[in-house]
Each structure stands twice: as structure tokens, then as C-alpha cells.
Amino acid sequence: MGGTQEKPRNLMLGLIFKEMWFRKMQALLCLCGLAAVISLMTAYLTTEKAADRETKRITRDLGFNLRILPKETDMDLYWFQGFSDQTMPQSLVEKLTQSEGVFMTYNHLMASLRQKISLGNGSAILVGVAPTVTSADKKKRPMGFSLEPGTVHLGYQLGVRLGLKGGDILQVKGLSLKVARVMVEYGNEEDVFLYTTLQDAQTVTGLEGQINEIKAIDCLCLTADQDPVSILRAELEKRLPEAKVIQDRVQADARARQRQMVEKKFSFLSPFLMVAGAVWVAVFAMLNVRERRSEIGIWRALGKSGGMVATLFLGKALLLGGVGALIGFTVGNQLAQAVGPEIFQITAKAIRTEWSYLFWALVWAPLLSAMAAFIPAMIAASQDPAYSLREF
Amino acid sequence: MLIAQNLSKHYPSAQGWIKSLDEMDLEVKAGEFLAIRGHSGSGKTTLLLTLGAMLRPSSGRVVFEGQDIYQCSTQQRAAWRAEQIGFVFQMFHLMPYLSVLDNLCLHGGAKAGSTQRADTLLDTLNLKHRVNHLPHQLSAGEKQRVAMARAMMASPKLILADEPTGNLDPRHATEVCEHLRRFCDSGGTVILVTHGELASSFADRTIFLEQGRLLETVDSHVQTAP
Numbered sequence: 001m002g003g004t005q006e007k008p009r010n011l012m013l014g015l016i017f018k019e020m021w022f023r024k025m026q027a028l029l030c031l032c033g034l035a036a037v038i039s040l041m042t043a044y045l046t047t048e049k050a051a052d053r054e055t056k057r058i059t060r061d062l063g064f065n066l067r068i069l070p071k072e073t074d075m076d077l078y079w080f081q082g083f084s085d086q087t088m089p090q091s092l093v094e095k096l097t098q099s100e101g102v103f104m105t106y107n108h109l110m111a112s113l114r115q116k117i118s119l120g121n122g123s124a125i126l127v128g129v130a131p132t133v134t135s136a137d138k139k140k141r142p143m144g145f146s147l148e149p150g151t152v153h154l155g156y157q158l159g160v161r162l163g164l165k166g167g168d169i170l171q172v173k174g175l176s177l178k179v180a181r182v183m184v185e186y187g188n189e190e191d192v193f194l195y196t197t198l199q200d201a202q203t204v205t206g207l208e209g210q211i212n213e214i215k216a217i218d219c220l221c222l223t224a225d226q227d228p229v230s231i232l233r234a235e236l237e238k239r240l241p242e243a244k245v246i247q248d249r250v251q252a253d254a255r256a257r258q259r260q261m262v263e264k265k266f267s268f269l270s271p272f273l274m275v276a277g278a279v280w281v282a283v284f285a286m287l288n289v290r291e292r293r294s295e296i297g298i299w300r301a302l303g304k305s306g307g308m309v310a311t312l313f314l315g316k317a318l319l320l321g322g323v324g325a326l327i328g329f330t331v332g333n334q335l336a337q338a339v340g341p342e343i344f345q346i347t348a349k350a351i352r353t354e355w356s357y358l359f360w361a362l363v364w365a366p367l368l369s370a371m372a373a374f375i376p377a378m379i380a381a382s383q384d385p386a387y388s389l390r391e392f
Numbered sequence: 393m394l395i396a397q398n399l400s401k402h403y404p405s406a407q408g409w410i411k412s413l414d415e416m417d418l419e420v421k422a423g424e425f426l427a428i429r430g431h432s433g434s435g436k437t438t439l440l441l442t443l444g445a446m447l448r449p450s451s452g453r454v455v456f457e458g459q460d461i462y463q464c465s466t467q468q469r470a471a472w473r474a475e476q477i478g479f480v481f482q483m484f485h486l487m488p489y490l491s492v493l494d495n496l497c498l499h500g501g502a503k504a505g506s507t508q509r510a511d512t513l514l515d516t517l518n519l520k521h522r523v524n525h526l527p528h529q530l531s532a533g534e535k536q537r538v539a540m541a542r543a544m545m546a547s548p549k550l551i552l553a554d555e556p557t558g559n560l561d562p563r564h565a566t567e568v569c570e571h572l573r574r575f576c577d578s579g580g581t582v583i584l585v586t587h588g589e590l591a592s593s594f595a596d597r598t599i600f601l602e603q604g605r606l607l608e609t610v611d612s613h614v615q616t617a618p
Contacts, residue, residue, distance in 0.1 A: 015490075022489030298485045301446060302498055303474025305467060386447035389481060389554075 016316045023288070027316075030284040031324050034369060037277035038328020038361050039335060041270065042354075046336035048266060050351040068096070068214040068236070068243045075246075082125070082189055083114035087210035088242045090130070090198070095240060096214065097133055109133040110215045113198055115205045119172065120162050124155070124194045126172070128201020130211070147197045151180040157191035159183075172196075173204050214243075274368060281372035285317060289376045293383065300385035313377035314370050321369030325361035333357075393422040393581055394443060394550065399452035401438050401604070412438040413449065414604035420583060422549070425576040427595035428585045435604040436585040437554055443583060444477055444552045445469040456550075474499070478543025482555035484535040486527040492538050493523045499545035506545070513541040517571060533564030540571055551575060553584040557591050569594040 020027040069078065070086035077085050093111045111130040116123055129147060147153065152170055154162070159182030164170060168179045177196060185191060202208045236245050289296070299309050333353050340351035401413040412435045420426050420443075428436045441447040443454055445461045453460050456476070461469055486495050496510035514520055517537040527535055536556055543551050553572060557565035565588075573594045576582050584591055592598045600607040 018489045018494075294483065294485050295487055298479075298487070298498075300470070301444070301473065301479045301485075303470045303472070305470055384447075386441040389441070389446070389485065 012311060012315060013319075015312060016319055019292075019312075020316060020319070023291070026284060026288065026291075027320065030281060030320050031327070033280035033284075034277055034320060034324030034365055035328040035331060037273050037280075038325050038365050039330075039332035040328075041273055042329050042332025042357050042361060043335040043339075044266060044269075044332075045357055046333060046351065046354050047340050049354055050336075050340055066216040067246045068092075068216065068240070069246065070212055071242055071244045073212075073244065081116065084212040087113070087207055087212045090209050090211045092240055092243060093130065093133060093211070093214055096216075111198060111211045112213050112215070113201045113205065113207060113211045114213065115201070115207070117173065117194070117204065119158065119194065122161060124158055124192050125189065126194045126196065126201050126204060128196050128198040128204075130198040147195060148180065149197050149200060150177060151196070152177040152200075153180050153193075153195035154182045155191040155193040156183055156185040158194060175200065175204055278368055278372040281317060281320070281369045282376065285313060285373035285376035286379075288316075289313065289380045289383075292380070294389060296380050296383050297385040297387075297389035300383075301389065306381035309383075310377045310381035313373055313380050317369040317373030317377070318366045321366030322362060324369065325358075325365035328365065329358045329361045393424075393457060394418075394420040394583075395453075395455040396439075396443060397453045397455070399439070399442060399454065400450045401435070401442060401447065402450045411604045413442065413452075415452070416604065416606055418443075418599070418606065420581060422581055423576060423579055424597065425573060425582045425595045426584070427592035427598040428583065428601060429587065429592055429598055430601035430607070434601040436601055438604075439601065440552050440554050440583060440585050444479060445473050475546060476549050478540075478546065478548040478551040480536070480539050480543045480551060480553040480556045482558040484527070484532075484539045484559075486535060486538055486542075488527050491524045491526060492519060492530070495527070495538055496542050496545050498542065509545060509547075510541070513544055517541050531564075532559050533561070533567065536560060536564065536568050537571070540568065544575065548580070550581045550583065553582065555585055555587065557586065557588065562590065565590055 069084045070088040072086045073084040074086075090111060093109060096109060110132050113126075113128040115126050117126045118124075152172070154164060154170070159165065159179075162170070164179050164182065166179055166181045170177050170179055172194070177200065183190070183193075196204070198211065202210060233245055236243055296309055299312075300306070336351060337353075396416055396418040399413050399416040399418070400411065403410045403412055414435075416435075416439065418439075428439060430436050438447065442449050445454070448462055454462060456472070461472060464472065487498065490498070492514065493507070493510055496513065497506050499506070511523075514523060517540065519534060519537055519541065522530060522534060522538070527538070530538065536559070540551075540556070543553075551572065556568050556572070560568060569591050572582050572584065576596075582595075584595065586592055596611070598610045600610070
């Protein structure tokens with residue numbers, strides 16, 4: 001016996017650890033429940049944060065798709081026929097690229113010239129497309145299909161009407177163009193489009209050096225929460241007085257609504273997750289109290305207060321909550337890292353450990369656990385020791 | 393030392409009120425070994441718990457060394473129990489997750505000298521070799537001796553034992569009673585609830601209860617069943 005050392009024994013934390021170790025299956029199940037809730041929430045929030053970033057990015061890109069048109073464009077006519085009745089110098093594209101970073105940035109700039117022409121027994125929309133100008137600092141592939149000079153891509157309806165196929169020669173206002181391909185049926189105005197290079201289109205129409213539209217795609221103008229159109233218009237007025245700008249925001253609005261829906265869904269789901277976790281903890285806490293009735297009686301018989309008994313149960317709940325938060329955060333974070341890139345391909349690399357969630361998990365999980373264990377702990381604390389000791 | 397005056401305890405039930413203790417008067421002197429006997433439901437355990445400040449009586453007083461213990465606050469009674477009383481129960485009620493030593497040190501575990509005190513008691517009760525064992529690794533007799541050692545840890549003036557020999561064979565029951573007797577002989581007071589004659593044969597006085605009332609008192613070691 002001389003081997004036993006004089007050291008403080010049965011400190012509260014030690015008692016909690018020993019009891020948990022003794023009833024490890026119960027503690028483990030409780031821990032699993034808490035960890036599952038935290039990991040689900042961490043995974044969800046981490047991916048949601050990535051989704052939010054991605055959504056913002058997509059929304060921003062969609063939201064700032066711009067069409068720069070000749071200033072004198074009749075907009076009624078523009079919307080009726082799908083292209084401007086006016087033209088502007090092709091050199092504006094260069095001017096615009098030189099303005100990059102000053103008031104707008106973009107991923108792609110596409111200059112085009114559209115004109116209605118007679119072809120065969122009917123009409124067609126000639127679309128001359130200049131090579132896409134991509135932003136120098138962004139490793140983006142040019143959008144759309146590549147057009148070789150002297151070739152033409154025929155819309156489906158034109159191909160049918162003219163009876164042409166790939167490799168045939170098409171005469172357009174005296175210019176021989178080789179049909180590179182007949183496009184698939186899109187079921188829209190593109191079925192009567194005749195795509196050529198900008199230069200060929202300018203030759204056919206006699207509008208050398210002219211364009212009637214510049215599309216700025218994935219345009220990252222100013223900030224996402226500002227309405228850029230009025231600012232852009234003012235800037236454009238100064239820099240490109242020959243042009244005016246319109247913004248396509250239909251898709252942006254749809255995406256924003258979709259994002260709001262996801263956020264609402266989570267705000268609906270998260271309380272259920274938390275309640276499920278709390279119920280899980282409460283059930284185990286109640287079982288624990290029932291199982292330890294005689295122990296509670298002994299504590300009281302030994303002169304320990306109800307507060308001390310409650311602390312034993314609440315302390316255990318807090319400890320389980322803390323450990324559950326750590327495990328849950330780790331698992332949830334790993335889960336997000338594993339599945340996130342599959343879901344969010346654009347911002348895959350942006351799925352990162354959100355350390356602030358660890359902080360909140362460490363605050364909320366013990367709190368949730370303690371709140372769930374509060375009633376069982378109070379029952380334990382107020383349990384009449386005489387009855388519990390007589391029952392066993 | 394301990395006086396119970398006009399002590400009653402009533403419980404509500406579907407059939408009406410049950411009188412577990414009925415105007416009981418009792419006095420226990422310091423250093424006395426009192427055995428309480430009676431049939432099941434006669435009020436023995438209720439009396440013991442009431443005397444131990446664990447169960448407030450419906451009426452009457454429990455006075456310990458001049459102090460009416462049920463006039464004290466809950467906290468004061470808890471402190472009083474911790475300092476003055478040791479409990480021993482039939483079912484031992486050891487903490488299943490604590491070693492023998494830790495079970496003993498539940499009484500002021502962080503206080504200096506508690507381990508030494510536990511060492512001494514375990515040595516006295518011949519449990520030296522079980523110091524780091526968990527309760528489920530002990531025999532019934534050993535468990536009860538650990539429970540007794542725990543009851544003695546705070547050097548109480550009074551030990552209240554509720555059928556401590558109920559789950560023991562005669563040899564271990566005798567051993568436990570001998571330890572209680574020794575505690576008494578060293579100046580402590582014991583109130584023991586028992587069904588059997590063996591335990592009461594160690595007592596200075598045995599009282600018999602029936603339906604919450606004191607039926608008979610038998611002094612010394614010469615008793616006859618009522």
C-alpha cells in the first residue's frame with residue numbers, strides 16, 4: 001500500500017472520464033450522434049460556402065454579360081431582327097481592350113458583324129465573327145467554334161434549303177466560300193445563320209472595318225453587388241462615345257433565385273439537424289441518469305450537493321459536445337474536401353478548410369449537448385437520494 | 393447523541409396514506425451499537441434514512457448533538473452528512489467505474505491525507521491487495537468491506553448501515569459485523585438495520601419495529617424474537 005501516492009483523486013474531470021470509459025458504448029453512441037450532426041453541418045456549410053463562392057462567380061459572370069452596340073442603334077429594330085441596323089469601327093475592340101482594368105475586365109470579347117442577306121430563294125443572317133479576344137491574364141480558351149477564312153458554317157435550315165453539305169462550295173454575293181459544316185438543328189434563329197470570319201462578312205457586305213456588336217462575356221465589372229450598367233454607360237460615354245451598352249441579366253436573376261432557394265433549404269434543414277442531435281443527446285443523458293440512480297443517491301448520501309451531481313452530467317455533456325465538435329469538424333471537412341470538387345468544378349480548388357466553423361462547432365456542439373442534457377441533469381440533481389437508494 | 397422525537401413519515405398511495413413511521417421516539421447514545429429489526433415494510437429503512445438526514449419526516453424531529461437536523465438547510469444537512477455520517481447499504485452502492493481506492497476517496501478526494509487514510513482503512517479491512525480493482529472484480533464480502541471503509545473515510549461519529557449483511561454468507565456477514573463492532577468500540581456509534589439475528593447479536597440494543605411503530609426493545613446480547 002505504501003506504493004500509492006498522495007495526489008488529488010476524483011477530481012470532476014477525472015470522474016467524468018472514468019464514467020465515460022466505464023460506459024464507453026453509451027458514450028460512443030452519444031459521441032457518434034453529435035459528431036454526425038456536426039460533420040453533416042460542417043460538410044454542408046463548407047460546400048455551401050464553396051457553392052456560394054461559385055454561385056457568386058457564376059452570377060457575376062452571367063450578370064455582366066454585355067452587348068456593346070453602335071450608339072445610334074434602333075433598339076426596337078435590334079430586338080425585332082436580332083442585330084443592329086448601324087455599324088461601328090472594328091478598331092473599337094482594340095480601344096476596349098486597352099481600357100481593360102480601368103473600368104471593366106472580361107474573359108472574352110467577341111466582335112461580330114451581322115447583316116441580313118439574300119441567299120438562294122430566301123434570306124439568311126450573315127454573321128461574321130472576329131477571333132475571340134481573351135483576357136491576357138486569364139488562361140481561358142476562346143469561346144465558340146473556330147472559323148477559317150474562306151469557309152462557312154451553315155445553319156441547319158439553310159443547309160436543308162440550299163441542299164448543301166460539308167465540302168460544298170457556296171457562292172455568296174460573288175464570293176466563293178467552302179461549307180465547313182452544316183450545323184445541327186438548334187431550333188432557333190441560328191438555323192438560318194451563316195457564320196463566316198469577320199473579314200469575309202465585311203467583304204460580302206462591303207462594310208470593311210465595320211462591326212455592329214461586341215459581346216463582353218464573363219465580364220467582371222466592378223463589384224457583384226452594384227448595378228454596373230449606369231456606371232458602365234457613363235464610362236463608355238467617355239471612352240467609346242460611338243457605342244452603347246446593354247446587359248443580359250435574365251440568367252443572372254435566375255441563378256440568384258436558385259442560390260436563395262439553396263440557402264433557404266439549408267436554413268430549413270439545419271434546425272432539424274440540431275434538434276435531432278439534441279434529442280439524441282437527451283435520450284442518452286436520460287438513460288445515463290436512470291442507470292446511475294443509485295450512484296446519485298450515494299453522492300447525495302456522501303454529502304455532495306445537487307449542483308455537484310448536475311455538474312457531473314452537464315460536464316459529461318459538455319465534454320462529449322467538445323469532442324463531438326472536433327471529430328465532427330474533422331470528418332465533415334474531409335467529406336467536403338472529398339466530394340466538393342465533384343460538385344463544384346469551377347471553385348473546386350476554393351473548397352478549403354473553414355476554420356471559423358471549428359470555432360463555431362466548439363461553441364455550439366457543447367452548448368447544444370449541455371442544453372439537451374440539462375433536463376436529465378436537473379432530474380439527477382433533484383432526485384431524492386432516499387428513494388433511489390431504497391430502490392436498489 | 394441522536395434523538396428522534398415523535399417521528400412520522402407518511403406516503404401517499406392509491407389506497408390512501410401509508411404510515412411508514414408512526415410517532416416514533418428513539419434515543420441513541422454515543423458509542424452505542426443499535427440494531428433495528430422488523431418485517432419488510434415495518435419502516436426500518438425509512439427510519440434509518442430519516443435519522444441520516446436523507447428523508448424529511450412528515451412530522452417530528454431528529455436531533456443530533458442538540459441540533460434539529462431538519463431545521464438546517466439542504467446544504468447544511470449535506471455537509472453534516474459528509475462530516476458526521478457514514479452510510480453502508482445492502483447493495484454496496486460502490487461507484488462501478490472507480491477503483492477501490494477511488495471509491496474510498498469520494499470522501500474529500502482532493503484533501504491532503506485522504507489517500508493515506510484510505511490506505512490505513514484498506515489495510516485494516518484486509519483489502520490491501522484490491523486497491524486498484526474495480527467493484528465488479530471483487531467478491532460480495534469484499535465489496536461490503538469497501539463500502540464500510542468508504543463509510544469510515546471521513547471518520548464519522550455515526551455509521552448507518554442498511555442490511556449490510558443481507559447479501560453475504562455467514563462468514564463474511566460476521567466479518568462485517570465485527571468491523572462495525574470494532575468501530576463502535578473505538579467510540580463510534582452504529583445504527584444497523586437487519587433482518588437476521590446474526591447482525592443484531594453484535595448490537596448493544598435491538599429494537600423491533602412493526603408498521604412504523606416501536607414494538608419492543610431488547611438490550612445487550614440476549615434477545616428474543618417478538
